[in-house]
Amino acid sequence: MKRRDFLGLLGASGVLAVSPTVAMGMGPTRDSDRFRRLLILVELKGGNDGLNTVIPYADDNYYALRPQLGIRADGLFKLDDRVGLNKAMLPLMPFWESGNLAVVQGLGYPQPNLSHFRSIEIWDTASRSNQYVDAGWISRALLASPVPQSFTADALVAGSSDLGPLAGGARAVTLGASGDFERQARLATLANRPGGGALAHVLRVEADVSHAAQSLGGAVALKTEFPNHEFGRTCRTACETLARSNGVAVVRLTIGSFDTHQNQAGRHTALLTQLSEGLSSLKSALVELGRWDDSLILSYSEFGRRPRENQSGGTDHGTVAPHFVLGGKVRGGLYGQTPSLARLDETDNLPWQIDFRQLYATVLERWWQLPSQDLLGGKFQSLNIV
Amino acid sequence: MTTIFLHRAYSRVSRLLPLLLLVPLLASATGMGTADAFHLLGRTGFTPNPDEIGLYAALPREAAVDRILAGVGTRAVTPYPESVIDEAGSQQVRLSEAQRRDFVADQRFRTYDLRAWWLSEMLQTPSPLTERMTLFWHNHFVSSEQKVRLVSLMRDQNQLFRENALGNFAKLLHAASKDPAMVIYLDAASNRKERPNENFAREVMELFTLGEGHYSEQDIKEAARAFTGWSVERRDGRFVYRRALHDDGEKTIFGKTGRFDGDDVLDLLLARRETSEFLVAKLWREFVSPQIDRGEVERIAKILRDEHYEMKPALQALFLSKAFWDADNRAALVKSPVELVVGSLRALQITVPDPSPFIRTLRVLGQDLFAPPNVKGWPGNDVWINASTLLERKQFLDRLARAEEFGSAAPRQAPRAIDRPPGPPSAPAAEAASQRSAFVIERTEALRQRAVVALRDIRLEPKSWSESLARSGLDMQSALLATAPVVPVAMGTQPSLRTVLLDAAYEVK
Numbered sequence: 059m060k061r062r063d064f065l066g067l068l069g070a071s072g073v074l075a076v077s078p079t080v081a082m083g084m085g086p087t088r089d090s091d092r093f094r095r096l097l098i099l100v101e102l103k104g105g106n107d108g109l110n111t112v113i114p115y116a117d118d119n120y121y122a123l124r125p126q127l128g129i130r131a132d133g134l135f136k137l138d139d140r141v142g143l144n145k146a147m148l149p150l151m152p153f154w155e156s157g158n159l160a161v162v163q164g165l166g167y168p169q170p171n172l173s174h175f176r177s178i179e180i181w182d183t184a185s186r187s188n189q190y191v192d193a194g195w196i197s198r199a200l201l202a203s204p205v206p207q208s209f210t211a212d213a214l215v216a217g218s219s220d221l222g223p224l225a226g227g228a229r230a231v232t233l234g235a236s237g238d239f240e241r242q243a244r245l246a247t248l249a250n251r252p253g254g255g256a257l258a259h260v261l262r263v264e265a266d267v268s269h270a271a272q273s274l275g276g277a278v279a280l281k282t283e284f285p286n287h288e289f290g291r292t293c294r295t296a297c298e299t300l301a302r303s304n305g306v307a308v309v310r311l312t313i314g315s316f317d318t319h320q321n322q323a324g325r326h327t328a329l330l331t332q333l334s335e336g337l338s339s340l341k342s343a344l345v346e347l348g349r350w351d352d353s354l355i356l357s358y359s360e361f362g363r364r365p366r367e368n369q370s371g372g373t374d375h376g377t378v379a380p381h382f383v384l385g386g387k388v389r390g391g392l393y394g395q396t397p398s399l400a401r402l403d404e405t406d407n408l409p410w411q412i413d414f415r416q417l418y419a420t421v422l423e424r425w426w427q428l429p430s431q432d433l434l435g436g437k438f439q440s441l442n443i444v
Numbered sequence: 445m446t447t448i449f450l451h452r453a454y455s456r457v458s459r460l461l462p463l464l465l466l467v468p469l470l471a472s473a474t475g476m477g478t479a480d481a482f483h484l485l486g487r488t489g490f491t492p493n494p495d496e497i498g499l500y501a502a503l504p505r506e507a508a509v510d511r512i513l514a515g516v517g518t519r520a521v522t523p524y525p526e527s528v529i530d531e532a533g534s535q536q537v538r539l540s541e542a543q544r545r546d547f548v549a550d551q552r553f554r555t556y557d558l559r560a561w562w563l564s565e566m567l568q569t570p571s572p573l574t575e576r577m578t579l580f581w582h583n584h585f586v587s588s589e590q591k592v593r594l595v596s597l598m599r600d601q602n603q604l605f606r607e608n609a610l611g612n613f614a615k616l617l618h619a620a621s622k623d624p625a626m627v628i629y630l631d632a633a634s635n636r637k638e639r640p641n642e643n644f645a646r647e648v649m650e651l652f653t654l655g656e657g658h659y660s661e662q663d664i665k666e667a668a669r670a671f672t673g674w675s676v677e678r679r680d681g682r683f684v685y686r687r688a689l690h691d692d693g694e695k696t697i698f699g700k701t702g703r704f705d706g707d708d709v710l711d712l713l714l715a716r717r718e719t720s721e722f723l724v725a726k727l728w729r730e731f732v733s734p735q736i737d738r739g740e741v742e743r744i745a746k747i748l749r750d751e752h753y754e755m756k757p758a759l760q761a762l763f764l765s766k767a768f769w770d771a772d773n774r775a776a777l778v779k780s781p782v783e784l785v786v787g788s789l790r791a792l793q794i795t796v797p798d799p800s801p802f803i804r805t806l807r808v809l810g811q812d813l814f815a816p817p818n819v820k821g822w823p824g825n826d827v828w829i830n831a832s833t834l835l836e837r838k839q840f841l842d843r844l845a846r847a848e849e850f851g852s853a854a855p856r857q858a859p860r861a862i863d864r865p866p867g868p869p870s871a872p873a874a875e876a877a878s879q880r881s882a883f884v885i886e887r888t889e890a891l892r893q894r895a896v897v898a899l900r901d902i903r904l905e906p907k908s909w910s911e912s913l914a915r916s917g918l919d920m921q922s923a924l925l926a927t928a929p930v931v932p933v934a935m936g937t938q939p940s941l942r943t944v945l946l947d948a949a950y951e952v953k
Contacts, residue, residue, distance in 0.1 A: 175590055179818060192823050211831070219808065219832050232832040245838035245946055249930040255734075256778045256952040257927065259826045263834045264948055270831070319545075370541055 090206045092426050093307040097196075098340070098355040101222060102333070103314025105174065107326055108362035108379030109397075111147070112161055116140045119399035120365075127322060127367045137161065140396045146330035149338040150382075157390035159382060160443045164394045164411025166378035170361065172405070174317070174375075178360035182223045184415050184434050193226025195418055196308055198433055199426070200228050210303035211270040217292035217312035224310060229266045231306075233295050243271035273304045282343040289313040289336040297343040311336075316359065320370035333357075337384065351386035354425050354444060356417065365399055366406055377407040381417070387444050416441055475502040478918055483774060486926065486953045487731055488512055488763060489572025491779075491787030494909070494923050498916030509763045513756055515571045518607045522565040527557045528599055546883045553887050554595040556803065559813045562602065563799035563806075566786045574609045577755075579782060580730055581605035582813075583821035585620040585652060587629035589814045597625040597681055598814050613723060613753040614714050617652060621710060622683045624676045630819070633675040637691040640668040645709075647819055653713040655722035659698075666695040671706040714753065720745035724758065731762055733773045734825050740765055775927035775952045778825050781809035783953065784837060788844055788945070791924060793909050798898035800891075808836050829951065838946055844904070845942035906941070925949045 113129045114120050116139060121128045134142030135151055141163075143150065153159035169187035171177045180187060184195035193201075196213070205212045212229040215221060224230040233239050246267040251257060278301035284294035289311075296309050313333055318326050337355065344350040362379030378397065394412045403409055419438040422430040431437050476484075481500035485492035489512075492500075500508050539547060566575045582605055589598050601623050608616040620626055621644075627633055635641040645668035649659045673690030676683060695704050697712055704712070713719055724745040725736050744765070748758040767773055779787065785802050788794075796802075806812060810833055816822055829837070880888075913923055921929055921944055929947040933939045944950065 173591070176818065190818055190820050192827065215832065219836070221830065221832060225830070226827065227830075230831055232835070239835075242835040242839060245835065245842055247931055247946070247948060249948065251930050251948075255776050256826065257775055257930070257948060259778065260829055260834070260948045260951045261930065263829050263831055267831050267834060368541075 089203060090208070090305075092203070092428075093205050093209065093305065094352055095425055096309065096349060096353045097307065097421060097425065098309045098311065098353060099223065100333070100337070100355065100357045101178075101218075101310070101312045101314075102316050102329075102357060102359040103218070103312055104317030104359075105177075105361045105363055105375055106316040106329075106359040106379055107318060107322065107373050108376075109365060110322075110326060110373075111144050111330060112137070112163065112380040113142050113144060114140060114396050114399065115142050117396075117399050123366045123399060125367070126371060127373065137392060141392070144327070144330050146327045147334040149331075149334040150384075152338075153341070153384055154390060158386060158388050159384050159390045160388050160393055161380055161382060161391075162393045162412060162417060162441065162443075163380045164378050164397050164408070165358075165381050165414050165417065166361070166408075166410030167413055167415070168410065170377040170407065170410070172361065172375040172377075174360055178222070181358060181360060181414060182225065184223075184418055186435065189435070194221065194223035194228070195433065196223040197225060197227035199422060199428060200307065202433065203426075203428055205229070205307045206305070209305035209307065210273045211266065211306050213308035213310060214296055214299055214303070214306050215310045216296040216299075217289070217310075220312070222310060222312075224308065228308070229270070230308075230310070231267070231270045231299075233299055239299075240271050240274065243267050246271075274299065274302045275304075276302065278302055280343055280346060282339055282346055284339045284343075285332070285335040287332050287335075289332040290339060293336045293340050293343070297340065297347075300349075301343075301347055318363070318372050319368065319374060320372040322367075322372040337382075341384070353385050354388070354421065355382070355384040356421070357382045358414070358417075362408070364407060365402060377403075377405075378410045383417075383443050385444070389443055393441055393443065412441070413438055420444065474504055475500075476505050476508060477501050478916065478922060480505065480769070481508065482922070483769070483926065484508055484512070484763070485572075486787070487768070487777075489576055490566070490783060491791040491924070491953070493791050493793050494912040494916040494918050497918060497923060501916070505769070506764065509760060512571075512573055512763075513610070513760055515573070516577075516610045516756075517569075517571050517574050518609070518611075520561075520565045520603075520606060521570065522561060522568055524599070525557045525561055527554045528561060528595060530554075542881065546881055548593060549881070549884050549887070551589075551593050551595050553891070555589045555598060555814060556800070556891070558595055558599055558602075559803045559806075560798065560800040562813055563786065563802060564796075566782070567789055567796055567799060572790075574606060577609035578602065578606045580727075581609065581616070581620070583816060583824075584726065585616075585623070585626060586816045586819050586821045587623075587625040588816055592625045592628050594625075594681060597623075597628070601625040602814075610755045610759060613748070613755055615753075617714065618707060618710055620652075621648060621706065622674065624681050624683050627674060627676045627683060632671060635668060635672050635674065636689045637669075637672045640665070640672060640691070642668040644668070644671055644674075648710070649713065651820065653719040653722065654716060655718060655725075658716070658718045658722075663697050666697045667709045669693070670695050670697070670704040670709045674706055717745070717749070720748045720753075724748060724762075727759070727762055729825070731759075732765070732768050733776050737767055740767060775949065777953050778828050779951060779953050780822070780824060780828060781806050781811035781833075781837075782813070784809070784951075785840065787953075788841065792844070792904060792941075793912065794844075795901075795903040795905070797901045798894070800898050801895055801902075805836075805840050809833055809840070834951075837951065841945040841950070842942065845940070845945050920944050926953050 109120065110127060110129055113134050115131055115134060129144060133145050135145060136142040137154065150159060167180065167187060171180060171187055182194050183191040185191040200212050211231045213224050214233060215224065215230050216233045219232045221230050231239060246264045248265055248268040249261060251261060278298060280297060280301060284290045292311050292313070296311060300306065300309065313329065313336070316329060340355065341350060344353050358381055359379060362376045363373035364376040368374055397408045415434045415438040418434060419430040420440040420443055422428045422433065423440045424444045478497050478501040481497045482492060485496055485500060503511065569575050582602065587601060592598055604619055604623055608619065630644040630647055631641050632644045635644060642664050645664045649664065650656050669691040673686045675686050690705070692703060694701055697704065697709060700712065702708065721741055724741050728736055728741055744758055744761045747761050751757045762768060785805055789796055810828060811822060913920065920939065920941060924944050925947065927949050929944065929949050931947055
């Protein structure tokens with residue numbers, strides 16, 4: 059088997075030239091209807107410790123591997139007779155009880171890479187461990203099936219200026235603290251010049267930025283109260299802009315850093331609290347905007363952390379982790395098997411159970427009614443989550 | 445385009461400086477003129493300042509190219525800062541977990557100094573082409589400090605690229621393959637007899653020499669065996685050949701059989717025509733156009749082979765090719781972040797005693813020196829510009845034009861040398877503080893202080909720049925833009941510097 063091949067997707071940066079009529083997706087779904095269905099990606103930067111998020115409390119190996127960091131039964135909410143949710147995630151329990159929270163266990167990929175940089179690149183580009191792809195998986199999906207031009211942008215990005223899966227072509231608008239984008243966007247000019255090449259590309263991006271800034275309506279006062287911390291502000295910025303927009307297909311949020319090599323306990327609890335409070339406010343805002351039923355929220359991270367705690371009260375880079383899927387149309391519950399800590403690989407890590415590309419296939423096929431096989435470079439079974 | 449620029453230039457000169465008119469006019473009898481000079485200097489180096497444009501405008505194209513090639517150096521003019529010379533960096537054997545963390549952090553801070561040093565060199569160098577080629581090799585023979593983690597190795601690799609910037613590719617290929625940073629980056633050290641690691645063997649074929657599709661998986665397997673035994677002495681960071689780990693058996697590569705070692709494989713690769721064509725195509729995209737002209741690439745590749753991989757004759761042919769000067773290929777490339785930042789500072793003759801504030805700018809724009817995104821390097825051209833980086837580029841230019849960034853308010857945060865590698869984990873300063881050692885806190889504060897001073901000392905001097913524009917008989921647009929501005933200027937008015945810098949035409953070269 060070829061270890062690597064370059065998909066030559068550099069050209070994807072020319073995406074914006076493709077007119078919406080060129081690419082019809084499969085099935086009868088019109089693009090404007092398709093992308094009424096919003097995808098919200100939440101990246102947990104730095105590698106979230108899955109084992110202290112969704113805790114295999116019934117497994118003695120867990121407490122043996124984590125004498126200090128292991129979360130005891132009184133520190134969690136039992137989801138079934140094997141796993142429980144970290145108590146810091148209390149704000150997510152209403153989602154669980156109403157059946158709108160899916161917990162997908164054991165997400166990962168073969169031949170895991172333990173570098174932050176490389177592993178998040180693999181997740182962002184939906185590539186194999188040994189394959190290098192330039193454009194993000196969302197950018198590639200939107201190249202094949204463009205978002206209607208009338209939309210404000212393909213995506214809103216808040217919390218970080220990294221484009222992640224939106225790199226390499228998507229019309230992504232990066233939001234700073236409220237108002238920043240519009241102030242900055244004034245620096246872009248709307249002008250035409252016949253011809254192609256580099257200048258045409260620059261002008262296209264300038265036009266996207268101007269278009270996005272101009273299509274934003276006046277400020278909308280949301281009733282939802284957002285928590286007063288960094289992730290809360292990230293959620294607020296995104297929701298306020300979403301409320302003013304003329305449609306976007308994707309919202310990308312980031313929270314971090316989860317890279318808890320030392321003194322993990324307090325810090326991880328704080329991050330999980332922020333994450334859950336933020337997600338809860340996100341739901342409330344989406345309900346207020348009448349969008350909860352057509353929103354799909356997905357968390358992801360470059361990897362999980364090593365089952366065995368380290369000498370500094372922290373955990374090192376690992377492989378698999380559970381992630382969350384939330385939304386009005388989500389079938390809640392536990393997906394995949396609870397990881398078996400008795401069986402670790404040669405790097406003392408957990409083997410993967412569900413390939414992360416199955417999650418992407420779920421988004422593409424079930425949420426947007428788009429084919430996934432070519433895009434993901436293989437057939438990945440979607441999950442019966444939506 | 446040329447005539448328009450010249451016309452503007454002359455009208456301005458005749459209005460303002462009738463006496464100086466003689467110089468460019470006389471020169472233009474044989475010289476290539478300011479538009480060609482701007483193009484040549486910008487493409488082979490960084491955006492030139494008006495004095496450089498004036499100087500080269502007086503030369504014919506051939507003489508100008510010769511002059512640029514003759515000016516190429518092999519050593520930096522900027523001395524290393526002490527933190528980069530200091531060898532305290534070599535790995536000690538037994539470190540506690542806390543010491544190890546501080547060691548890694550220390551290397552990160554030193555790498556920050558190394559970045560500032562390279563930026564200084566790019567700003568100061570009398571031979572911009574030397575630095576452009578050093579950067580080209582950095583992006584060809586990719587290694588990243590994110591994995592290598594020893595500043596001395598990144599420093600030495602950078603110097604290797606400079607020393608061979610326009611030297612001999614065959615020699616550079618051998619040297620770069622044994623470069624300790626490269627050996628670490630591509631896991632060569634874990635490539636052992638009986639347990640070969642194919643990483644290096646694959647990259648050397650796919651990315652350094654042949655390009656994809658010109659080798660088989662079997663070639664890679666066999667070549668990996670030949671490279672076994674190449675390693676790095678962890679104690680002093682030097683390349684070492686470990687005979688005991690080398691697979692001495694027969695290998696068959698490209699149909700040839702022998703007891704090849706690593707150097708033999710590199711020679712086999714150099715003997716193949718595809719290597720010269722792959723390299724020239726890459727140079728074409730760097731210097732001429734994103735569209736490859738097959739015939740021209742083959743012609744120049746033959747020169748490269750005939751000259752036994754000496755770079756200068758090939759680059760001379762490239763810079764004198766018809767396509768290099770073709771009107772269709774002007775303004776055909778997107779400026780890289782390094783070109784945007786360094787080019788702007790050079791073109792406007794801004795005094796920058798310490799360029800460290802621009803390290804963060806480059807990172808935000810997507811080109812963190814010594815940390816390319818992956819083994820393929822930065823993809824370049826159109827990929828540099830998306831909605832997010834476009835606005836960051838504009839913001840940098842806006843501040844430059846307003847000189848707002850400089851000497852005004854102190855930065856609110858320290859430049860993030862350590863807690864914010866490009867992409868992954870970053871922690872809000874306050875939250876992360878609890879996890880930082882006293883050493884890291886102290887160094888971070890020192891960086892903040894340094895940025896305050898650095899920003900204060902950056903000087904934009906509009907008056908002397910205008911004078912140098914006038915000396916060379918240029919107006920602002922012809923001194924800064926590779927093509928007519930996208931936003932038209934009203935008849936009889938002069939656009940502001942800010943208008944010119946923010947024009948989309950300023951993003952391309």
